[in-house]
Each structure stands twice: as C-alpha cells, then as structure tokens.
Amino acid sequence: MKGIIGKKVGMTSYFDETGKSISCTLIEAGPCVVTQIKTNDIDGYSAVQLGFDTKKDKNTSKPLQKHFAKAGTPAKRKVLEFRDFGLEKALGDTISVDIFSEGDKVNIVGVSKGKGFQGVVKRHGFHGVGGQTHGQHDRNRAPGSLGGSSYPSRVFKGLRMAGRDGGKTVKIRNISVLKIFADKNLMVVNGCVPGPKGSYVVIKNDN
Amino acid sequence: MDAIKFFHQEVTQKKDYPAFRAGDNVTVNYKILEGTKERIQAYRGEVIQRKGQGATQTFTVRKISNGVGVERVFPLFSPSIDSIDINKHGKVRRARIYYIRDLKGKKARIKEKRMPTATAEVADKG
Numbered sequence: 001m002k003g004i005i006g007k008k009v010g011m012t013s014y015f016d017e018t019g020k021s022i023s024c025t026l027i028e029a030g031p032c033v034v035t036q037i038k039t040n041d042i043d044g045y046s047a048v049q050l051g052f053d054t055k056k057d058k059n060t061s062k063p064l065q066k067h068f069a070k071a072g073t074p075a076k077r078k079v080l081e082f083r084d085f086g087l088e089k090a091l092g093d094t095i096s097v098d099i100f101s102e103g104d105k106v107n108i109v110g111v112s113k114g115k116g117f118q119g120v121v122k123r124h125g126f127h128g129v130g131g132q133t134h135g136q137h138d139r140n141r142a143p144g145s146l147g148g149s150s151y152p153s154r155v156f157k158g159l160r161m162a163g164r165d166g167g168k169t170v171k172i173r174n175i176s177v178l179k180i181f182a183d184k185n186l187m188v189v190n191g192c193v194p195g196p197k198g199s200y201v202v203i204k205n206d207n
Numbered sequence: 208m209d210a211i212k213f214f215h216q217e218v219t220q221k222k223d224y225p226a227f228r229a230g231d232n233v234t235v236n237y238k239i240l241e242g243t244k245e246r247i248q249a250y251r252g253e254v255i256q257r258k259g260q261g262a263t264q265t266f267t268v269r270k271i272s273n274g275v276g277v278e279r280v281f282p283l284f285s286p287s288i289d290s291i292d293i294n295k296h297g298k299v300r301r302a303r304i305y306y307i308r309d310l311k312g313k314k315a316r317i318k319e320k321r322m323p324t325a326t327a328e329v330a331d332k333g
Binding site: 009010012013014015019020026109179181184186188 | 210211212215217218219261262263282284285286287318
C-alpha cells in the first residue's frame with residue numbers, strides 16, 4: 001500500500017477537454033522522508049514511517065530530534081506509518097508525488113471540519129418533529145421521543161442525540177487523480193477532500 | 208493560494224476578450240451542441256456583474272426577452288464561449304448594477320459612455 005502525506009491547499013474548478021467544468025481539490029503532497037522502516041523480524045509487521053512538513057529543531061523534543069537524525073533529515077511535523085508499503089525504500093529516502101500518476105484511483109483520509117455542538121437535524125439527518133401548523137411550535141428541529149414512559153422506560157444505549165459534530169477522521173474512497181505537477185509537489189484530485197484548508201491529508205491506494 | 212494561481216495558469220487557455228465591465232452592452236456568442244452539430248447562438252444584453260477571480264471568473268448578462276427579464280451567468284473561461292462583442296460601454300457608478308432589476312421602461316436605460324476615439328486623441332495632441 002503506497003501512500004503519501006499531503007496538505008490540502010483548496011478547491012477550484014477548471015474546464016476539461018470536453019468542455020465540462022470539473023471541480024477539484026489541490027493537495028500539496030510530499031515530499032515525504034522515510035524516517036523509519038519497520039520489519040517483520042524486529043517489529044512483527046512491515047511498515048514504512050514517513051515524515052512530512054519540516055519544523056524547527058527548537059520545537060522538537062530531544063528524543064524526536066535524534067529519531068529524525070537517524071534518517072538524516074530535519075524534524076518533521078507530521079509522522080505517519082504506512083503498512084506494507086510496497087515500494088522498496090531505504091531510511092532517509094524521499095517520496096514525492098510521482099509515486100502516483102494521473103488517472104489513478106486513490107483513497108484520501110483527513111479530519112473533517114469541526115462543527116461544534118450540533119443538534120440531531122444537522123448531526124444525524126433527523127427531520128425534526130411534525131409540521132409547523134396545527135398549533136405546533138418549538139418542535140421543528142427536535143429529536144422526538146427518546147424512550148417511552150412505560151416501555152422501555154429507559155433510553156437505549158447508542159441512541160443518536162445532539163453533540164459534538166465534525167472533527168472526525170473521514171476516508172473518501174476512489175477519488176481519481178486528475179493532474180500531477182511533480183516539480184511543484186502538487187496533486188489535483190476530483191471533487192472534495194475532508195478537512196479545512198491547510199490540514200493534513202493522507203493519500204493512499206489501499207483498496 | 209499560489210498553488211491555485213499556478214494551476215489556473217496551467218489549465219486555462221488564454222482568451223482575447225475585449226475588456227468589459229458592469230453596464231456594458233455585450234453580445235456573447237455561445238457554442239451550442241445540437242446532436243452532433245455545433246452552432247453559435249448570440250446572447251445580447253447588459254453586463255450586471257463580474258464575479259470571482261482567476262480561472263473561475265463569471266459574468267452575468269441581463270436582457271429583456273419578450274417582456275421578461277432573463278439573466279444568464281457565463282464562466283469567463285468557458286470553452287463554449289466563441290467570442291464576446293462589445294456593443295456599448297455603459298456609464299454606471301457601481302460594479303454590480305443589481306438596481307437595474309427593479310427598473311422598468313425608460314428608467315432601465317443605461318447611459319452610454321462615449322469613449323475617445325483614436326482620431327480624437329490625435330486631434331487633442333496635435
């Protein structure tokens with residue numbers, strides 16, 4: 001499963017060869033550095049640890065500084081592991097966006113935008129209670145009954161209610177890669193990607 | 208932001224349209240696909256607004272068709288636009304002339320801005 005860490009730049013659109021307007025997301029993907037290689041013999045599983053987005057040494061703890069020094073790279077802000085990477089890479093190798101090519105289908109993982117405390121209509125797609133007429137009021141976005149008074153006389157576990165919404169890890173599957181600009185470390189994918197601009201996203205093909 | 212600008216430069220074809228702004232009377236020659244045949248339809252009206260930046264700019268053209276106001280939004284870099292002709296430069300004070308929607312008849316006219324012609328400029332200098 002090859003993959004790369006990136007940063008969401010933003011969305012825009014363009015016209016393709018057939019004249020259709022295509023909405024797309026720009027991702028600054030890589031370059032990532034291999035900061036550790038985990039093997040079956042030592043770690044019990046095979047994986048590659050990638051680092052992305054350089055940060056200053058003074059903002060890095062001593063143990064981490066040494067960890068990055070082993071790979072011979074400046075400290076990285078985002079460090080993630082990719083199981084069974086597939087590509088032969090050595091410690092300190094750079095991985096850039098050209099491991100993917102135009103037309104590839106990829107999965108993209110990001111943390112969705114936080115929405116704060118939301119009601120059930122926004123959070124779970126409830127439709128509110130009843131209508132606006134027949135003397136009803138104040139019930140347009142209400143969750144309705146929770147648990148009956150005689151039976152079950154309690155609220156079932158896991159009942160969907162209001163609460164914190166968004167800010168969850170979301171994976172979007174089968175996004176097609178429209179364009180790749182390897183010299184700019186830029187990847188353009190079709191449609192949207194979870195998270196605000198500037199947030200980290202993981203691009204991988206683990207179908 | 209720079210990455211988006213770069214991307215726009217990469218994917219948009221350069222178009223040579225004359226400069227126009229809100230209040231101008233333009234004819235947009237728009238390509239329409241009928242089955243397999245392509246023909247060009249002219250849409251003439253006043254530009255109400257220009258919106259957006261980079262490759263995703265749009266402009267809105269309003270006309271009165273059979274007594275009904277019609278507004279159409281064109282993406283500036285749409286490959287379906289064959290050409291844009293300017294018929295008149297309008298004299299308006301704002302960039303978005305939404306107020307024209309509420310006006311009827313003689314009030315809805317836009318004063319024409321007379322551009323100094325090339326010969327007039329030469330005469331001034333001489």
